[in-house]
């Protein structure tokens with residue numbers, strides 16, 4: 291399915307489509323390229339997120355080649371979900387969307403791929419009636435998220451997020467803004 295929601299011409303040749311379990315091998319390759327060997331999730335953990343919230347997980351392709359992905363899901367409460375463990379369930383009453391992971395291959399950076407993926411998640415989260423979006427930013431990515439309207443929130447994060455990781459959030463008002 292081609293991306294009909296992105297402004298045409300912003301990223302020539304970019305297509306966004308819902309992620310499927312068949313995409314997980316490509317996602318793991320992208321994840322390793324984006325983060326290196328220190329941060330690699332299991333296909334089982336990612337498959338569970340897809341199973342629970344497939345409408346919030348997207349693959350970005352340029353010329354038919356996978357170049358980025360995003361996993362998100364509904365969430366509630368002040369903290370962040372555990373890492374490296376399959377989610378048991380999602381809350382019935384969620385007040386925000388949680389961006390679990392967004393990454394773009396090094397060769398495709400700076401083109402607006404991440405912005406397009408994030409716009410898709412914002413639209414999903416706003417349509418679901420959430421008040422805002424949250425995520426855990428790795429230290430290097432804090433400036434990127436700040437540019438997208440996120441600010442730091444106080445929280446004790448589960449082990450595994452790493453030194454310098456930071457819970458961030460932003461309100462959702464107009465998903466097109």
Ligand SMILES: CC(C)(COP(=O)(O)OP(=O)(O)OC[C@H]1O[C@@H](n2cnc3c(N)ncnc32)[C@H](O)[C@@H]1OP(=O)(O)O)[C@@H](O)C(=O)NCCC(=O)NCCS
Nearest residue numbers: 324393394399400401402403404405427428430431433434
């Ligand atoms: C962060 C990331 C997703 C951005 O992807 P991208 O497709 O290059 O982003 P976009 O093209 O939409 O936006 C690029 C803009 O953001 C800026 N940007 C990208 N990464 C940034 C960072 N870490 N800090 C500050 N600015 C950043 C670029 O300078 C560029 O600015 P410009 O538009 O003024 O030229 C990508 O660098 C990545 O995959 N990083 C490794 C994984 C990661 O850290 N993910 C976030 C997990 S918390």
